Amino acid sequence: MFDAFVIGGGPSGATAAEDLARGGKRVALLDRAGRIKPCGGAIPPRAIADFAIPDHLIVAKVNTARMVSPSGRAVDIAIEGGFVGMVDRDTFDEFLRERAAMQGAVRLTGTFLRIERGEETRVIWRDKTGVERGTPTRVVIGADGARSDVARAEVPGGKEIPYVIAYHEIIAAPNGVASYDPTRCDVIYDGRISPDFYGWVFPHGVTASVGMGTGIDGVNLKQATADLRRASGLADCATLRREGAPIPLRPLDRWDNGRDLVLAGDAAGVVAPSSGEGIFYAMAGGRAAATAAMAFLRTGRARDLRLARSMFMTEHGMVFKVLRSMQDAYYKSDERRERFVSLCHDLDVQKLTFEAYMNKRLVKARPMAHLKIGVKNLMHLMGVVRPEWSGMGS
Structure with a gap:
């Protein structure tokens, strides 16, 4: 018993x-x-602290998140004062x-x-x-x-x-590929990769995880991942493992x-x-x-x-x-995804997003920043402002 x-x-x-x-x-x-x-395989600092995760399990330490729009524009968000561990x-x-x-x-x-x-x-x-x-x-x-x-x-x-199906391929980490950074996670918001979720390239030390997710039937997950690898310059990397599984919503x-x-x-x-x-x-x-x-x-x-x-x-x-509202608002179309990545240019958005991610709680101490973000979010959703860019990685 x-x-x-x-x-x-x-x-x-x-x-x-x-x-x-x-x-x-x-x-x-x-x-x-x-x-x-x-x-x-991403775990934030709070997970490391709350559950006493030893350093030897962390195969990469990420200090930047890159958000990529359907048009290929990118916003790099620095992770200040810490890192996201990859396991x-x-x-x-x-x-x-x-x-x-x-x-x-x-x-x-x-x-x-x-x-x-x-x-x-x-x-x-x-x-x-x-x-x-x-x-x-x-x-x-x-x-x-x-x-x-x-x-x-x-x-x-x-x-x-409800759930989405996630699929990824574990590949040998590339050598000499300019678009790949072993300390950066890339998140790709592009309907050609995923019509309702996103694709990713996450470093894992000697390997990397490249994949996507979708809740829409009929999407060819392997082909979408192959397209993502080709667009990311990773098509020639050795494929070590292929895996798929449902993720609840x-x-x-x-x-x-x-x-x-x-x-x-x-x-x-x-x-x-x-x-x-x-x-x-x-x-x-x-x-x-x-x-x-x-x-x-x-x-x-x-x-x-x-x-x-x-x-x-x-x-x-x-x-x-809050995350559900954001997904419902911005994952509907490439036009919305373009606006979402544009919104990520905002320093208040970047700071509050990563403060919340790293600590797993909403930040309440900056009411004016929240107000500014709310107004900007509404203007983007209504199409009052156009996505603005100053170049890749800006």
């Missing part, structure tokens, strides 16, 4: 398992072997799972099948030899990613969550089943709109799920499982709402 059974060993599940084990609970952590999630998900996720095991979590390798309930709750799973097993537990945490089998089976609304309205289970991470839909950022929010969601599970184990009250969503949305809900 375990106190908690965590399904899914990505950043969310591994964080939940570690927190529960550190709190003295008997924890099982079930994960499928060998899967690497497609991911740009490789295969080594990063395994580190988190091993850290949970060091605290006492029992690692299991296999595939979730279902949950059965009688006198006790039992998680039914298939191990790597094909044998079906049943493990009793007091509480379950579903952290099995977007299109979660746990959410679909257990939580109202778990079948309807909004948090579920409910994360628990009202009985003995709570969701976390992508399974709960906690990927930031507009940016698609997921690692920090997955780990924060895992910590919130662990906190709710601890409360449930202490009191036996099913309503305590609601704490996970309440805690997470209290801290991050407004950021998600």
